[in-house]
Amino acid sequence: MYRYSNGQISLADFKQPVGMNLKENNRWVKKAQTIPWLEIEKRYAALFTNRKGNVAKPLRLALGACIIQAEYGFSDEETALMIQENPYLQYFCGYPGYDDEKLPFDPSLMVYFRKRLTPEVLGEINEMIVRDAKERQAKEAESKDDSDDSDDHPGGSGNSDTMIVDATCAPSNIRYPQDVSLLNEARENAENLLDVLHDPAEGKKPRTYRKRARKDYLKYTRCRKHTAKMTRKAIGNQLTYLRRDLDAVDGKLSLGKSLTTRQMERLDTIRTIYEQQKYMYDNRTHSVPDRIVSVSQPFVRPIVRGKAGKPVEFGAKLDISVVDGWTRLECCSFDAYNEAGNLQEMAERFREREGHYPSRILADKIYRNRENLSYCKEHGIWLSGPALGRPKKGEARDKAQDYRDECERVEVERRFSLAKRKCGMGLVTAKLRETAAHVIAMSVLVLNLRKIQCAFLQLLAFLRASLSPKQKWAIVQ
Template identity: 55%
Template sequence: MYKKNQNRQITLKDFNQPLGLKLNPENKWIKKAAMIPWEAIEKEYADLFPSGCGMPAKPLRMALGALLIQKKYDYSDRELVEQIQENPYYQYFIGLPGFQLEQPFAPSLLVEFRKRLTDEKLAEINEMIIKNNKHDDDNTPPDSNGDNSDNHDDAGNDNDGTLIIDASCAPQNIAFPQDVNLLNEARENLEEIIISICYVYNLKRPRMYRKNARKDYLSLAKSKKRTSKKIRKAIKKQLQYIRRDRNYIDWLSSYGYCPDEKQMERLEILDKLVEQQQYMYDNKTHTVENRIVSVSQPYIRPIVRGKSKAPVEFGAKLDLSVENGLGRIEKISFEAYNESEVLIPAIENYYKRNGHYPERVLADKIYRNRINLVYCKEHGIRLAGPALGRPGKDTVIDKRTEYIDSVDRIEVERKFGLSKHSHGLGLIMTKREDTTRSSIVLSIISMNLDSLLRLSLFQKLILIFSRYNCSYFLCESIG
């Protein structure tokens, strides 16, 4: 159940300030609150609660505002609630009617906020924020609904603007995956399931050799020099312990002593993990399809990035497009994919927003395949970068244009660095797949709000200096 316009807050004057407390209207959180179209977003948010029964949900402004504050300062859930409890600017930003000393919500509710605000909903919210802060000189969207995006008439539309796109990885907060550590964790999980079944049905525990298995694991974990022979021997022992424990569970299940639903889900993950490890052990390889690198978060996959600092990262891969200094996520996936597949949909999304194609697209060499080059040529788009194949002898390279393109393309790298350093994209702390996706989009929204804040300050400075110059020239003409 959801009630619209609950704790509605229109202006700063409506905020009930205690005696002696006066909020500064130039504070960044007050300015950020004015940039977000809360009422328009609330209409979309209310559709998530079709039922008219039950306890009313927390307002959209409280949910979204709290998550944006958390992204900006990297607070834990418990610490975030404490900070909101002490800070009147935070309370104004999340839409409270006045300053209060009580907690606005329990820390555990933040998980529900992230579940409800999915990555699709947050992408729509990001688009609404960008549209709300669009200036008159920006591009205007087409009059049509954009459904016939496959058959565009390019004769009446002149290409304008620049689209910058690049891919990166949002690392997850997991331990670096090692085969022995994963097998040891799987063995401990199986032992816990066996102990739980025996406790529920009042059965005698079978012999599991837990101390011996732990001792064999520590003999490798504490060794300074790990040879390949030692590692294979440790993996073999852990696989044998796991096989024995798994047979115990099958034997108990045959007599009707079955694990519960949650334990069955964990068993499916453990069986797949053991199958992969057995395959790699038998074939003496370290590569397997859809490799599990975390027992608690089995959806995470290794993403090969080829960077000197971290050749392989573990997390979600995302494509970010930048237009007029603001970022939009074009794709999020936990599976590795080729970035070139995202270019054409990103350009089509640009057309739906602005009514015309971009004049140029700045991207890495991986985006310059034959399909994308033919598509850009058909629509009059200049895809920056060298031509495919060996350069010809008579090839004329416009070094000035090439330099400008390379400098302008740095903006997307700057956006990645800013979002990872200052907005939580550098280490995702959530544990679920859906909340991880939401956390990534929240980082981009938080970064865009900061960009809009800096843009408004820049425009104010331009206005001040323009007035100063006008008055200066006026005095010169009078003199």
């Protein structure tokens, strides 16, 4: 087995498979050359130190595997197999040569990789990649005639650049939550816990009426139309069955029986579901604070978005900012929040990075509250959108500028669209809170890698066009 390389190796030094000539212009070769591996390795190598009984995996292999998974949407098993079979992916992950003898790692280690590469760590790695790419762009721009951007409107305080902000939801891969199906799943989990606690030598198992409960659930779900009276009766029945199961489990625990840590967490989740559903049933309401919508992922909350076709989504809510095409994850939470409260923190983080405030912030109307408007006025930042309240008499709005701002703000929507369609944010399949947050942060990092790749392809096309103009003209004719 080859030893991994922590630093950057050239494709000429890579031991290629027999009969195959790897290309320098391959996207994974170019992508590997745009990531500052040495700097990242020095900063975060301690995260992947050796543990007892396990062989240590280098950071480049772990980070490379997560990037490949986010790029293609592979499962953990498919990711390990693709790295084993593809020499380009092995070069990207730091192999000194092609090796297909065995898997690079056990697929179960992908969970360990995702836990170690937290959103905070990925945020700093994202900054390293963006900073390295901007330095290369600055060197390339020295030989070109760069004109000032007339849309930035630098203020008298020295502010410059434009920051575009917006919020969205990254839906988790859960079944659409309905009260009857959620209670039925909780009841089945409670029955499984009772089976674990019961010892046949102790005599008869406590009666749970599981067959009757299953029959009542199927009778409800097989009806094509559900009236409110029918739904309320089904919820009441499932609550009765679940209460009986929880009493039986409590009786077993009172006798000195024990469950594992994971099973106790599941039991606490089931208790909370019962309490919430019982409260909504007794008070004839459909809302409760911190409502649980999934037994397996109790941290997922309903996020009211108000979008056409999807008024409510179930997953993490997040804020991103886009500056010069570079995307950054500003906030991510599984609890609903008002995104307007994060605008000032995003502007302060911008000042820490760049040394000055942005001259413009393009945001949705929800961000234009009194606190944000006064903050932007104090620091010389122009916040897009109309003023609060009714238009003043004789006020003339610059409609052309408003239209340009709205067109530029579409850039953040394109970032969301690309992240959800191509980078894994559209459906988060991770089951744990920390791994789900990793998937969202990794999708933002992959967005910036895609931008670097597109910039390289555009430069390559420009060079080809400039080096062979006669040949291009002949082809056109």
